[in-house]
Amino acid sequence: MQEWSKNKKKESKTICFVPTMGYLHQGHISLMEKGAPLCDELVLSIFVNPTQFGPNEDLDSYPSNIENDLSLAKKAGATAVFLPNKENIYPENYQTEIRLKYLPDHLCGKFRPVHFTGVATVVTKLFNIVMPDMAVFGQKDYQQLQIIRQLTLDLDFDIKIIAGDIIREKDGLAMSSRNAYLSKSQRASALSLWQSLNLAKELIAKGEKDSGKIKHKMETFFKTFSQTTPEYICFCDPQTLDHVDSIENQVLLALAVKIGKTRLIDNALIDPSR
Template sequence: MRVIVSLDELRLARRKLKDPVGLVPTMGFLHEGHLSLVQRARLECASVVVSIFVNPAQFGPHEDLDKYPRDLQRDLDLLKPYDVDLIWTPTNEDMYPTGYQTWVTVEEVSKPLEGVMRPGHFRGVVTVVAKLFNAVQPQKAYFGQKDAQQAVVIRQMSADLNIPTEVLVCPTVREADGLAMSSRNVFLSPEERRAATVLSRGLFKAKADFETGERDADQLRMVVLNTLATEPAVEVQYVSCAHPDTLEELEGKVERALLALAVRIGKTRLIDNIIL
């Protein structure tokens, strides 16, 4: 397991890797969700690269960039059992050198949901992922379903720019009580952590209703909203029932959908989703 920082080091090391190469892009402070991506990459690829970079370009001016958890040594210790070939930990200067002025924007699928709540977020995400793909040249890249819109946006970018990297989306990993694993969960107080389980309860209740015949998009949204309303600590930002590929909101009868939500609990913002 080799840790490298500079782009020049990465390019030299990449030439020695056997194909196919699998890339797992992360912002660090790893949890079992990230490690499940690494494990799948290790099973499917001859070589595995993990990037660890807290990307400032995807944070808004009043978001939690400065407070985002960081612990590189902890991350390296967690990765040791997975036989990762390269861990790339670029600096801000490596990714956005002085005078940097080029950005990648995906239009329609980046506009709803997180695009409304976090203006400019996906410009930062797509740009950094395009740079990661360009630098690492992976045959496969692994992302989590928890960030469902991110996966849709990155797939669109890859297709539009003819990037020959297969974008693979892996299931959300959850705690025993249903809470989706997230690096931001560390910010929750014990009481907020308990309240946060209402997110998955709402989604799973709607999924159960869907599986027993409920097909009306508004009713499915309402099931989630009503469940979230049982926790006073939860401030709802959105509940969406959208097409899983276009992210257009659905009305009337649905046969397939992405049911997604975003909330604040105290100072912590959480997202979650399921596919119906």
């Protein structure tokens, strides 16, 4: 992969990179379609990174369909697909980690303590291997997006980070590879994430500024759905991810919810002046 990229650079070709863990859906495709027109080459990586999974998480059961992924990648305009295995990325005696100080202490990082160190480490390695000019990350993983932006800035990567929109099913559920875990009844309950975001938007539009009051109404709303337990509901500064008590400016509303054993995330940027 690195040799391929070096050769493209010698030909003065530009490279756009979309890193994924595979089991591609329309959300991933939208990232490739966003990146394809911006560079000469579009590289997709598929690697289920073990270091970003904690104990009792779904590493061993994470869905996979490489043949379908390759077909979708080709249709979306990918000119190369990087398919490393664990031994390629973390060879024997590997011992280096990339760790951020502050951004991982919020949202998902509170509940998945090893996750973002694993993400930052593997993305750093992938950037060094693929050597892209730009990379596209989805906004559904908003905290991850902010961490990658900070990582790129701090480590002086000459890479432009592009945000891809959240892609939703027709009924509003944010597309995720983990949606495949949901039963029919759980799939219906999973709509509570999108609906709760809309509930918050309506309350803010009516003039409610107290994030605690909005959060309480959202928690009450979630209780009306079976097998549904919020892990967190947070109103944050979109840049720092620090908690916001009074909603005066644009705010990130981020949430993680367990539907049965499946953990789903979603978010919305909300501007009270609009």
